[in-house]
Amino acid sequence: MNETIVTYFAKFEWYKSLVKALTEMLGFNAEPLMVFLFFFLAAFIVVNVMAVTAGLATYAERKISADLQLRMGPNRVGPYGLIQFLADGVKFIMKEGIIPKSADKFLFTLAPILCLAGVLGSLTVVPYSSGFILSDLDIGLFFLIGISSLVGLGIFLGGYASNSKWAMLGGMRAAAQIISYEIPVVISGLSCVLLAGGLSFTTLIEAQTGFPQGWFVFHNPFTFIGFFVFFIGGLAETNRAPFDLPEAESELVSGYHTEYSGMRFAFFALAEYIEVFVVSGVAVALFLGGYNVPFGLGGDGILGQFLQLGAFFSKTLALYYVVIWFRWTLPRLRVDHLMTLCWKYLTPIAIFNLIGTGFWLYGFEGKSLFELLFKSGAAAAGGGH
């Protein structure tokens, strides 16, 4: 059965007493109502926290890029310019949403919504901690791949519906890029599924430990390469630099969202920044130990949950920093280089990694490199007597 955030809270006494009190007050079984309310509340909190994280990420992006280029960055609104993103959000809301006269109005309004819906849907299975996961589906990773494919369609339809050649080219590039890079990402993720023996994120994370020697990235040489393949492919799927061809400013004005303004543009931007968080979070969950805390500090209670949240968020935000760092360091790839990288390098490497991981599992009975080294070292030192 799938674990959810509601089944986590249902273990506590106060939840049961709350259900009991509500049942007595309302006169009918309040269990489904409570489940609905808790899911609604949890989803509300997750979406809002993610929106604020995305907002702060735009601030971080501007500050870090300013740092890398010896500039100041935003520093007028609030202390250190911290609430600059709120001012930007207010501006987005106040702006007039313009739809070009010859655009396809139905698709033009639908595209940003599809984009955001795909990203927010993928938040369902992102494991923040062992209890705070909206729904730990048995098909977690597969569900994530499925629901996030809406993003590619949204971007492509946005480019098509704008009826502008720049948007059109950007949308076509985005669709080709997202479909192509899904393959190395999925195959390198699959090697972790092999090691853990399950698709659900809790299974994947429980198979790792809080310390780096238990992480899948250091499990064997194949997963070590696989992590980089996964991360590069994930970068390309979120259309971030150096893979930001769909919105290449120097060639295509602004790519697929050239004709968008106001909140519709904000939806695209929000979707991109949340998707970077999701990709970093999934990379952390698959390869970098996820929410595991060393020594299981904090136990099973609420304190442990918050420590796990801290572990997950600090690793994810560190990867987020790397993504921003890449953007302001590396130049953009050319279109043919992009496809060459995907089909001639990343995909064969990912397939090789998958087969190699399979052989490793068969040959060393699933032991990690550290276990093997420690065992042989102990044997050489005369241990085991």
Add this chain to the structure above:
Amino acid sequence: MFGNILFLVSALFSVLGAVGVVATKNIMHACVYLLMSLIGVAGLYLTLGADFVAATQLVVYVGGVVILMVFAVMLTGGADSQKSNRFGIKKTPMMGSIGTYIAGGISAILASYIVIFRLLPKVFEAQPVNSTMAFDKTVEKIGMLLVSDHVLAFEISSVLLLGALVGAAVIARPKRN
């Protein structure tokens, strides 16, 4: 309660999407309505407890087939199809001849007979929707069945897909003079 709501929403999605595909004149809009219908079908799979099939529906149809269809429509210039008269529908208000009308009428009667008298009673007799939404794990079972009982079908379909892949590469390859 959740099961019923999920069933109603996804059934509404799939039916409305299917009606939209037929009703709209713009072929791109038809693709998007088809997407809506396919998502509704994925929801129907979920109500039946087949979560893996639902996710596969999303991956294959939403992520692959619909994008490919939109691509194909766009690259073949289908965007202004509402202006052109490609299928001759506007030219001939009375499509078809007496023969096609007779065949269509008989098949319509047959189909409605099967739906009303054979299928619908079974639908109403069928099990009620799973109300607790507590499902068994399906992924392991599907995996075991794929490599044990249905290994031949699995291998044949993988060879077929490999053939399609090689064929596409051969067709797309630039010709050397």
